[in-house]
Structure formats: C-alpha cells, structure tokens
Amino acid sequence: MSYFQEFWKGIWKENPVLVLMLGMCPTLAVSSSAKNALGMGLATTFVLVGSNMVISMVRKVVPDKVRIPCYIVIIAVFVTIVEMLMAAYAPAELNRTLGIYIPLIVVNCIVLGRAEAFASKNGVIASGLDGLGMGFGFTLALMALGAVREFLAEGTLFELQVIPGWEPFMLMKLPPGAFIVLGFFLAGMNLLKIRQARREGKKYTPPEIDCSRCNICNR
Amino acid sequence: MAEHMSENTIRLPDTSKLVISSSPHLHEDDSVRRIMFMVIVALLPACAAGAWFFGPRALWVLLVCVASCIASEILCTRLMGREVHVDDGSAALTGLLLGMNLPVTAPTWMCVIGSVIAIVLGKMIYGGLGYNPFNPALVGRVALLLACPTAMTTWVAPMTNHLEWAGVNSVTQATPLGVSELTAGALPFSYWNLFWGRTGGCIGETCVPALLLGGIFLIALNIIRWQVPVFYLATVALITGVTHWLAQAQCAPPLYHLLSGGLMLGAFFMATDMVTTPLSRKGAVVFAIGCGVLTSVIRIWGSYPEGVSFSILIMNSLTPLIDRWTAGKPFGTPRRAPREVKP
Amino acid sequence: MIKQLHFYGGIHPAEDKVAQSVPIVEPPILETYIVPLQQHIGAPAKAVVAKGDQVKRGQLLGEAQGFVSAPVHAPTSGVIREVTTCLGPSGAQVPALLLASDGEDTPAEPMPAIDWRQAPPGDLRQRIAAAGIVGKGGAAFPTVVKLSPPPNKKIDTLILNGVECEPCLTADHRLMLERAEDIVTGAQITAHILGAKTILLGIENNKPDAIEVMRQAVGDSGIKVCSLKVRYPQGAEKQLIYAVTGRKVPSGGLPADIGCLVQNVGTAAAIADAVCRGKPLYERVTTVTGTPLVSPGNWRFRVGTTYADAIKLAGGVKEDPIKIISGGPMMGMAVYSLDIPVIKSTSGILLLSQDELTQFDVRPCIRCGRCNDSCPTGMMPGILSVQIENQRYELAEKWHVMDCIECGCCAYTCPASRPLVQHMRRAKAEVQAARRAAKAKAEK
Amino acid sequence: MISEYATLIVGAILVNNFVLSRILGICPFLGVSKQLSTALGMGGAVIFVMTLSGFATALFHHLILVPLGLGYLQTIVFILVIAALVQIVEVLMQRFTPPLYRALGIFLPLITTNCAVLGSAIMCADGGYGIIKSTVFCSASAVGFALALVLFASVREKLELARIPEPLQGPSIALLTAATLAMAFSGFAGLGG
C-alpha cells in the first residue's frame, strides 16, 4: 500500500467516525458548531500523529503484555501537550466550549485504536500518515456534523449568516440534535453501502456498535 | 325436509372458491381505523373549546398539523417502499394531538416542522404504527419546546368577547402553572376559570369538561383503560397535596394542579396511547403512577412549569420493562416455582 | 340457585345456536363410508380386514397399535371395497377403508353387557378400550389412557363437560336433552373406575332446558349439576375445572395433578353404550349448521359419512359457502374438500357464507391489550405475536407461549386482525421441535 | 449541607446526565445496552469503579498534585490511576468475590477507556470539589449513567422487534432513539437547582 493510500483511507474508506464508528463521545459533544468541530478535530489530529509516530518508534522495545498502558502514557503525554498549547494559543472561548473534551482525547478510541491496530505493526512514516489521515477524516466528519448542526440551528456557518432571517431552531445545538444528525449521517452511509452491495449482488448487514472495533478490550 | 327433496334438487357447495384460514373463524367487528377514529372524535370537543377560547387560528394550527402529519407519513412510507397505511388514521390523530399541544400563536412553519419531527423521528424510523417506543405527538411537542422555547411558551389570553372574531387576541398571558410559580401562595386563576379553560395555554389542554367528556366516551367504548387517568391524576393529587400541605408557599393546591396545564389532556389521551404504554392493566397502573410522580416532581421542583410531556416520554421508554415485569404468570403457575425434579 | 361460576378472561361471541331446538335425527344408511383408521390422537389403528372382506356393523376393522391408540369399528354392514387413504380435517392424508354398504345394516355379535357396579375397574377399562372410545369434545384422546392415571395421582373429582361454549354447536346440548340417563350412567361408570367421590356436571346457563333435564336425570345419584355463566372458552379443560371447583391446573401440568378429570358428556354416553349394551363407538352426534344450509340440525352420523353426505342430509345449500369448518367457529379447522369423513371427534360441520368471512387484513399490533384482557391463560398474545413474527421463538417460550390453549379469544378481539392463533401454533411447534432437539442432544 | 449534596446528586443523575446531557460514555451506552441483563451488569460495574476512581483520583489530586503544583499533570496521572485501579479491582474481585467477578468481570476492561470515568474525575478536579464531594459526585454520575443505560436497554428490547427500515438499522436507530430519550431527560432541567 502506498503512503498516499495510508493517508487517504482514513478520510473515506475507513473514516473513523462514519465507518469505524470510533470516538462517538467527542463527535457528538463538540460538533455543535463548525468552529468547535474544527478545533477539536485539529487537536485530535495532533495527538494521533504524535502518538502514532512515537508508538511506532518504540513498538519493538515495548513488551507485548504492557503495551496498552505504555500507549496510554504516550497518548496522555501528547494530550497534555495539546492541552497546554490550546491554553496558551487557542481563543479562550473555544477552549471553554471544548472544555474537558480535550483531556478526554486520552480515552478516545480512535487514538488508542489506531495505536493498537496500526502503529504497533507499521513503520514510523506509515504510522504518521495513518494518524494524519485518520485525524483529517475525523476532523472532516466532525466538521460536516458541526456545519449541519450549526446551520440548522442558527442558519450560520462558521458564525457567518448564510440565510438571513433564519428562525433559530435551538434543538440542533443541544445533545438531542447531535444524536439526530449523527443518526441520519450513519443512515446515509448505510444507504450508500446498501446500494453498493446491491449493485454487486451481495447482502449487506449494517454494522453494530460493539467494542470489537476498537481492539483495546480484546487484549 | 330433506326427505321430501329428491336427490338432484339438493345443491352441494362449490368447493372451488373455498377459503382456508386459521381458527378462529369469528371476529369481533372492530378495526384499528375505528379505534383511531373514535379517539379523534373524542378529541373534537376539546378542539372546539380551543377554537372558541383562542379564536379561529386554533383551527388553522390543528389543520396544518394534521395535514402535514398525513403528508409526511405518506412520503415516508413511499420512501421506505412499504405499503401506505395512512388510512388507519393514526397520522391524523398524531397531528391533532400535536396541534392541541401547541400555543395558538405557533407560526405555521413551526407546526409543519413539529409534525415532520413527530412522524419521522417519533414513528416512521421505527417502521411505522405499532413499533414506535415513544408517543409521536409528544416527541414533536418536546422537540419544538427545546428548539423554540420562546415561541412555544408565548401564550395569549383566551378571548372574552366573541364578537371580535377578526384576529388573534394579542394580549399575552402566562399559563396558570407559570404564574403559580411566580406568585406563590396567591392563586392567579379561579378554579371556575381553570375548570372551563378560560386561561392561557395550549389549544387543546385548557377546557377540562371537554376533555373529560372525550375521556369518558373512550372509557365507555373500552378504548382506553380507566385505570390510567385515575391513577395518574390521583398520584399527582397526592404528591402535590402532600407538598402543598408541607410547603404552601412553593406548591399550589392539588386541585389547582389537576385543573391546569396539560394534565387532563395527557392523562386521558397521551398516557393512554396504546402503542407506547404497557399492554396489561397492571402495567398500565404502574405506568400511570410513574407518570404522576415524574409530572409532580418536574412541576414542583423543575424549571419547566409543565412536566406532562416529559414524564410520559420517560415512562414510554420504560414500557417494555414494565411489560416484562407485569407479564402475568400464566394461569395455574404456582406462586413459588416447584423445585425441578430430575426424571 | 348455585352462584354463577366462571373463570378469568374469555369473550362472549354471538351464540348462533340455530339447531338447538332440532332433535337428533337418525340418518338413513348411505351407499359408501370412508372409515379413517386414525380418528384419534396417537398411533393409527392397524387394519385387520382386507379388500373384499364382508363386514358387519360394529365389527372390528382396525386394532389399536400401542397404548395411545384406539380401535376402529365398522359403521354398517357391507364390503371393504378398498384399503386407501383419505383426506383428514387437518389436511393430511390418513389411511382409511372404503366401505360399500349392503343396505342391510346387519349387526355383528355385540360384546356382552357388563354389570358395572360389580365389575372390577380393569374389566371396565378393557371394555372402554375395546369399544374404541375417544374423547368426543374435539381432541379425540383415547379415553382409556385418560382413565388410567399414574398410581401416585389420585383422582377424586370427575367433571362432566356439558358446557358446549363454542358458538353454533348444539350436539352436546341435544345429547343431554335426549340421552340424560345414559350420560349419568356413563359418568357413574367413569367415577367407579377412578374411585372418584365427587361428580360435577358443568352446563352454561344458556341451556336452561338441559340443566333442568339433567337435574331430573341425576336424581339422588349424588351428581351435582353446576350452572355456569356463559363465557367462551368455558369448555376448555383447565377453565372448566377452575369454574366448577376453584382448583387451578398447574402451568404445563395435567388435570390429574390436582385430582380432577374432565370428560365430555358425549364420551360418557358412549361409555354407557359400550359397558351396558356392548356397543362399540361407530357413531356420534354432530351438528351441521351455518347460514348457507337449507335445514341445519343435529344428526347421529355413522363414522365415515363424508361431509358431502352430511350436507346433503341437511338439505344442501342455498348459496355457496366461503368456508367449511370441521368443528366450531372458534377452534374448528377450515377444510377444502367435501370428501372428508365424519370421525369420532367431529362435533360439528359449519358452513360460513360470503358475508361472514373475516378476511385477514393484517395490520401491525397497536398493543391495545384486548388480547391480554381476553386471554384465559393470562399470556400476552400481542407481544408474543410480534416476537413470533420476528422468529424469536426462544423469547416466545420465555413469555409462556406453551401455555396457549389455542382458544382463539385473542384473535377474536384483535382490531388489527392479526392471525394470533396461527402465530401461537407455529411458535408451539417450533418450541417443541427445539426442545426435542435439545433433548436428543443431551441424550447423545 | 444536605441540600447541597442533594442538588449535586440530583443534578448528576438527572439534570446533567452523563450520557444524555453531557454526552460521555456513548460507546458503552450504545454497545452494552442490547440486553437488560448486560446493561444492569455494566451499570453496576460502572457505579462501583467510578465511585472508587472518584475517590482515588481526588485523593491524588488533593494530596499530591495540588501540593506539588503539578495540576497540569492531572490527565496523565488520572488515566494511570484509573487504569491501575481497574486492574487491581479485577484481581481482587476475582480472588475474593468470584460470583461478583463472574457477574461484572467482563465489563471491567471496558471501563478503563470509558470516558465517563476519566471525565468525572477531571470534572471534580476542575470544579475544585473536595474528596467526599468528588466521591459523591462520581458515584451519582455513575448512577445517572446506569439509569440511562437501563432505560435505553428497555427501549431496545422493543426496537429489536420493530420493522426498522434497512438503512436505519444498527447504530443509526440507536442514536435517533437516544435523541428522543435525551429530549425527554431535558425535562429535568432546573431540578434541585
């Protein structure tokens, strides 16, 4: 697989949110506007790339049995760095809305999942690209979600009025709105896959959320 | 008689058009459509009262809700590629209930959006009538309440002069429950006004006699169970009564609670919705008591003045469990299961 | 006046008992009879006659094979024209004998009469088995099996079932009016065999004349006639026991577990015939009714009379029926052929006209709970039916589908016209198959 | 004092329900709610672990991190504490209460990465809660999580038999149902406040 493919697969074919269904909590919680989504996405991308590369570097040194705690520590280091960076440079308002979801990147299944599934088996560059692709895929999915929610709620995109005179529909900014939009996003993905499977004459069963996809518990 | 007839005049049945089906071969003459129709009929007095108190725009709101519910159900079933069963009247009933739960000032776009949410999110995503775990009309109403809190809680005073049917009365007024929280102690509405529905509120919830009439009609037809409204209202009365007795300043008397807000509409028409409430009578009682507790808690201590919709939705989610816990042991099951005897 | 007894749940469909005032008619001897060798639950009888054999009325045609089985006797005298198969009411082909009557109706040598008061129970049981008596209520369970409870289960109460709760059917009603003495004798014989102290006779109070006649026939024999409130399915075993004694048969158990035995009045009369007159069971009273018929009534049909002959005797039809039902409208089976013979358990032949047809326009369950209210066993048919639709038979088992008695109350009341009884039957079959498979696996 | 704790508890269970309002712990919420029995097991395990971890992390926070001025290390330390705690609990449970381990054991590894656990610990630290308050808050939050899980498992019991359109099957319908449940829970707003 070429390096480009390593990068590209995270954006569409193995999109962490829409296909692998990892990292639901931040996806739902911080996608209330496109801006928040972008901020969260970039923070996660940073952690993903960093931790993936470091884990890939140390993968041969770490004994198999304690690898998960080691990975967690590495990830936690990067998360702490991001926390500090955000506190120093990000707008205060963004920092406030993202709140505890930044430290919670530690337990985001995407990060640990990629570490376990990819970085622990591949080289440094491939792992970095994988992290970058996954991070961008995550960011894009998050932004799509955030954009839809923000638009439906206030008629704006990145706080710019798109349709003047839009009656605010605050439901979409609240938790139920997150569930609804992501629910319909996943339904759309399913529909695409069903169509594709039908074209190929196969049967398609929609995936179930279970922890088997995040590999952490299968140790 | 048979003896007098010669063999060739006796006609034997033609077996080529026979139908075979499972027993029983007799059925009661009732249908889903008739049940839905009867519920709609039972709601009409309250709708009429709403139109009388809040003016002709109330009818427009109801009409828009009913029409857009029916339209979105047809659209959804078409999209899903299933048989359209809109003739069973359940979509119309959802629309009517939703309309009755909206203030008369609700803009038309809100009525349409609420109806679409009610039908799509409340019913069709689960496969249509019979499979929805939540009451669709309440899903629509609560979604609107969260989405447009101001528009959903702007109430107009009921009309006093019915000669001026020209436009909507623009005098805003708080609902009895909203007021009672503000001016604790002194009751802002007389019981008489509360009873007849001469207060602010949603279109269909204020006129108690009309709702009672419809409810009793449905109980008489055995369409709803008397246990649900009785236990629901009794629980609310009990809890608000005790709270009122303990802290008069914070809680209005029980009768005030019973007569105000959407309690009557909820108890007779929402908590009795067949699809989303427990199947057995015992379960229905548990359900009603749960609704009563949650309603009282939200009304007395919550920041929403009204808790009927929320409490019914939450109890809806518990319905399968209530069903399971109250599933009657079959006839003859011993009280304590006998110890397994190995053969 | 005894207090009005009844059970939980149930329904009250229109009774439509048009033939209740028509006395039982003895039909003329027909040209041919198709005598199935399986007229009961259990193994089919084995033919002891061959093609071309001359037989007399009451002569043994097939002998019982095993314990749960019953012999079959010739309905009239004539020649066995063929050993063949015929269509049974369940839609399966069953082995049968084609008997061409000679019109003489010559009786075979009857079995000797027994003085039952002196006879030991064993002899009486043997006679009942030899006479081929099966339960005439509909299930056709060999009576002798029922009369031989395991030794650890003492039966103290015999309950006679004169309820006839199925709409339209009047055969038992007429039988009680016309053969009250035989019913009493049959009941006493049964009680004698079992050593039962109490005999109760349950009759619904829509048959006041039968109650009156039976009270007179009972005299001072100690049998108690109980008048029951009209409610379907009062005639179901467990419900009847509860209605007259207040005892509950345990879920999954048998009446013998609580010391009861239920017997149909028709079976009692047949026992009296077999013991006191030595006559085997080859005829039964059947109601032929329905709006398409010219003259509905009750006939004492010989076993093997085809439905076509039965309908001919009832004067044929005025209009074509849309359904022909073997049994009553609530639990009877729809059939599609007139070549099906009347067997020992055929309690009625019912014809439904076009406008009585209830087409299944099946809608999703709206959980109105009527099935739940009407279910006499206290199950939740609505929930079960949705589970069964999803083929979740293991769930259905957990929700007690095996307690279903298939009375049809749920489907009768269902406003969404769901085929609930069919669902339950399917689930019961599946659960039984699964249990058998599990048992076979455990044994392996 | 009592009313303060009452407000804290009611707020954590109903008003700011971890799953339905704060959107934490969605993965186990969607994954382990297929059956009531597993939902109850997971709920029990989460209550147990979160109470313990709330206490332990608060202890670390107040006795080590704050005095040493190392507040910025809370993420690393908390996750390590929680991971170790879960492991130790697993070991101890297996050794001393095998029946409890059999009932809850399979859920324990899931909890390490349940963001509700870490989230509640960080919330306590950020909110400046004392040790007792932290423990109470964490256990109340866990009860809220368990409550949402049980309610959702109940609804799913019905969904399992529904005729859900094909594209909506799976996580999609679960999310949409959670949306309605979240709407219903928003009725508790202001309770106890």
Added chain:
Amino acid sequence: MTTVILLTVTGLVSGLAIGIVVKFFGTTPNPLEEKLLELVPGANCGGCGFAGCEGYAKAMADGSAKPGACPLMNDAVVQEICALLGVESEPRKPMVAVVCCSGDDDHAQRMAFYNGVNDCQNAMLVAGGGKGCVYGCLGLGSCARACPYGAIEIRPNHIAVVHPELCVGCGKCVLACPRRLIKLTPKSAPVHVFCSSPERGALKRKFCSAACIGCRKCVKEAGENQVSMNGSLAVINYDNPPDAAVAAACPTGALRTTAIMESTKG
C-alpha cells in the same frame, strides 16, 4: 524534577499492578484457533453444522470437525487447513440444493385460497396449505427466507426455484421446508426428479400435470443402476447419475435438467 519522579512512581505502581494481573491471570489464546479463524470464510451460514464460523474453527482446532464440512471453502483453503491440522484432505463433492417439485400454479391444482401468515410452515398448520397435492411446494418462501445467499427465488406462480450458481449447498433450506422437498444433490448431476409425492400415479395426476406418474420410461432409457423406482416415484442414483438426454423420455416433465429450469426463469 518532581514531574519525573511522580510519573516514574505512578508508572511503576500501575505497571506493577498490571504485571501481577498478567502473571497470575493472563490467558494465552490458542494460536491454531486464531489461524483457522482467519481462514474460515466468515459467512456464518451454519452449513458446517456449528454455531457460526468461529464455532467451526474451534471445533476444527480441537479435532471434532473436519475441514471439508464447510460448503463455502474452496479446495485450496481446505488443503491449507488440512496442512495446518496435519490431516489428510478428503475429496469433496460440491453440492447444490434442488426443490423437488414442479407443481406451480400452472401445473398443480390449488384447492382453496389460503388466507393467513405468508409462510409455508404456518400454512401447513391450516388444512395443510390447501394445495391438492399434499406433498407439493406451497410457494410461500420459507426456504427463500432461510437462504443466507439469496439463492432461492419464489416464482410468481408460487414455486421455489434454486439458482445453482448462487447456491453453496449449506442445507439451511432443507431444514426450512416443511414438506421436505429440498434435497442436496451433487452439482455434477444434470437431471433431477422434480416430484416428491409417493402417492399412486393416478392420484398424483388428479392434482398435478407435472408429477412423476411412475411410467418407468426413464428407467428403461437409463437403466436400473442410474434411475430406479420407489413405488411410483423415480429416484436418481446420485452416485451414478444419468446424463441429460434421459430427460427427453419423461412424458410429464417431472424428470428434467436444471438447465431447463433455468431457461424458464420468470
């Protein structure tokens, strides 16, 4: 400095705890089983008789199942598994399901309109489904719903037809058919007897114009060791199947090739 110490200490403590757990309670997965799990097809059709592919892999690992039992594996995979397990591979015959009935609505008589649950097993409970031939296909699709591969089509005139190119021979339909009409046959056999009624020929004729009437013409054509008679029903010896030409001898079309069946595809 404190940072470093603190992290080291916490790391040590947690590392120690985890180490203890791994040491005392860790389980080593069966490597053979994991390898097998990668090789099995993962369709979970149940054709091997085990609960899904995982169950099959486990059973193979402990020697209670044979590699050839899976209908989906191609020979290369089977041989690979055999090599893994160290057993001899057995030659396999690819099987295909055949619905042994020709009684669609054009040929077989329907005695009554069935009104009820649209499923063969349910229809069987109502007077046997109302088909004149009590052995015939009811055409309500129990088998088609049971098929995990969508290989069974229910024609508009109510008969089930197997598409051999989709069928893998897992045998689920065989169990689903309440009339036991579906047989697993070798894929190489060109002709089949599309009738399952053991009745007398005359009775079969009464209800179905495409039934095997027991005329023995096929037996004369192909010889006893290829086609034999069981009462009035022709039976093909699948160990020595006759070639396609024998189908021409059948007067009713009950004995025919699958190709003919294909060409009449609705």
